[in-house]
Amino acid sequence: MLYTQIQLSLPDWVHQVVDHAALFRGDEAKVALAIELARLNVEHGSGGPFGAAVFGPDDRIVAVGVNRVVPQNTSLAHAENMAYMLAQQRLQTFRLNGALASPVTLATSAQPCCQCYGATVWAGVDRLLIGARAEDVEALTEFDEGPLPADWVGELTKRNIEVVRDLHREAACAVLAAYGQRGGSKY
Amino acid sequence: MLYTQIQLSLPDWVHQVVDHAALFRGDEAKVALAIELARLNVEHGSGGPFGAAVFGPDDRIVAVGVNRVVPQNTSLAHAENMAYMLAQQRLQTFRLNGALASPVTLATSAQPCCQCYGATVWAGVDRLLIGARAEDVEALTEFDEGPLPADWVGELTKRNIEVVRDLHREAACAVLAAYGQRGGSKY
Numbered sequence: 001m002l003y004t005q006i007q008l009s010l011p012d013w014v015h016q017v018v019d020h021a022a023l024f025r026g027d028e029a030k031v032a033l034a035i036e037l038a039r040l041n042v043e044h045g046s047g048g049p050f051g052a053a054v055f056g057p058d059d060r061i062v063a064v065g066v067n068r069v070v071p072q073n074t075s076l077a078h079a080e081n082m083a084y085m086l087a088q089q090r091l092q093t094f095r096l097n098g099a100l101a102s103p104v105t106l107a108t109s110a111q112p113c114c115q116c117y118g119a120t121v122w123a124g125v126d127r128l129l130i131g132a133r134a135e136d137v138e139a140l141t142e143f144d145e146g147p148l149p150a151d152w153v154g155e156l157t158k159r160n161i162e163v164v165r166d167l168h169r170e171a172a173c174a175v176l177a178a179y180g181q182r183g184g185s186k187y
Numbered sequence: 188m189l190y191t192q193i194q195l196s197l198p199d200w201v202h203q204v205v206d207h208a209a210l211f212r213g214d215e216a217k218v219a220l221a222i223e224l225a226r227l228n229v230e231h232g233s234g235g236p237f238g239a240a241v242f243g244p245d246d247r248i249v250a251v252g253v254n255r256v257v258p259q260n261t262s263l264a265h266a267e268n269m270a271y272m273l274a275q276q277r278l279q280t281f282r283l284n285g286a287l288a289s290p291v292t293l294a295t296s297a298q299p300c301c302q303c304y305g306a307t308v309w310a311g312v313d314r315l316l317i318g319a320r321a322e323d324v325e326a327l328t329e330f331d332e333g334p335l336p337a338d339w340v341g342e343l344t345k346r347n348i349e350v351v352r353d354l355h356r357e358a359a360c361a362v363l364a365a366y367g368q369r370g371g372s373k374y
Contacts, residue, residue: 001207001277002201002202002205002207002250002251003250003273003274003276003277004196004197004199004201004202004273005194005195005196006193006194006195006196006269006272006273006276007192007193007194007276008192008193008272009191009192009193010191012191014189014191015189015191018189020188020189063189063190064189069281070281072281073275073276073278073279073280073281074272074275074276074281075271075275075281075282075306075309075310075311076263076268076271076272076306076309076310077281081263082193084262084263085193085195085261085263086190086191086193087190088260088261088262089190089193089194089260089261090188090190091260092260093260094256094257094259094260094261094262094264094374095262095374113305113309114304114305114308115302115305115306115308115309116305117301117305118300118301118302118303118304118305118306118333119262119263119302119305121301121302121333121334122262122263122300122302122333123262123263124262146305146308146309147308147336147339147342148336149334149335149336149337150336150337152334155334187281187282
């Protein structure tokens with residue numbers, strides 16, 4: 001049988017967490033939400049220890065994402081990719097800052113892997129806010145971040161995407177460490 | 188309103204093209220299908236000039252993909268990503284060569300961009316067959332391939348993914364050139 005339909009979804013608990021009216025002023029508040037999504041995803045057993053959220057220029061949530069690789073059998077279903085796809089489908093645009101005023105921001109609990117790095121180039125964001133570093137992910141869990149360009153930050157900067165790292169890095173690492181210690185899946 | 192559901196689909200015409208019983212023996216036959224999908228996608232106005240297909244070790248189609256970025260407002264909906272997600276949902280696995288015997292093969296009409304390159308690392312393929320080169324894409328159309336690791340082939344080889352290039356390169360370029368000449372979208 002030919003498959004022609006792809007369906008992906010976030011777990012139901014996100015409805016209890018996401019408030020579209022709430023303001024997330026400042027970079028720390030945005031990454032704190034991404035880390036809380038990562039923590040809750042582990043707590044609910046709904047995917048890997050990663051969370052992300054897209055914010056508009058008004059500091060409000062456009063969409064959120066959590067890792068859904070194992071429960072939904074989809075290697076693309078990383079937190080950042082879920083947030084990008086949901087934000088684009090909500091706004092009906094394939095480039096977020098084509099529909100919204102800049103800056104459009106992605107906040108993520110950990111540095112994007114090679115797949116979400118590439119997706120970030122095309123999604124239409126102006127700012128990328130990161131909690132844990134790639135080396136934290138690889139030290140604290142079994143996850144592999146994959147091959148990136150040597151100057152991955154510079155390549156994004158060239159494309160007008162500002163990168164800010166180490167936001168709530170310790171809190172982000174705590175979620176990864178808790179997952180690693182319970183021997184969570186590496187996917 | 189919180190969006191939690193992602194829906195993506197291939198155009199209806201793929202049902203007329205894809206024969207799950209057909210054998211695609213050899214690398215050229217596999218890439219020829221990917222190029223034909225790219226050509227038909229332009230002809231039907233259902234997306235950008237890119238096609239891809241996942242094949243099992245029996246040389247039969249597992250799933251196909253075409254570029255759906257503009258019609259479905261999703262920057263992730265590149266041909267390779269569509270093929271990976273559909274193949275994984277069909278086989279109910281997040282790693283294709285975890286469910287099928289090796290080799291699992293992706294054939295693509297043109298070199299994967301930075302986003303599909305990263306997705307290739309996690310999808311569970313053993314072989315990557317490519318028609319047009321990145322420089323062909325960028326010379327013949329307005330598309331940008333994005334930042335890749337300097338030794339992108341070597342990084343895949345290290346991860347046990349064999350890369351074969353320049354398969355039906357001229358035919359692949361002809362589809363890109365036709366699209367570029369009619370001033371198609373660069374997304």
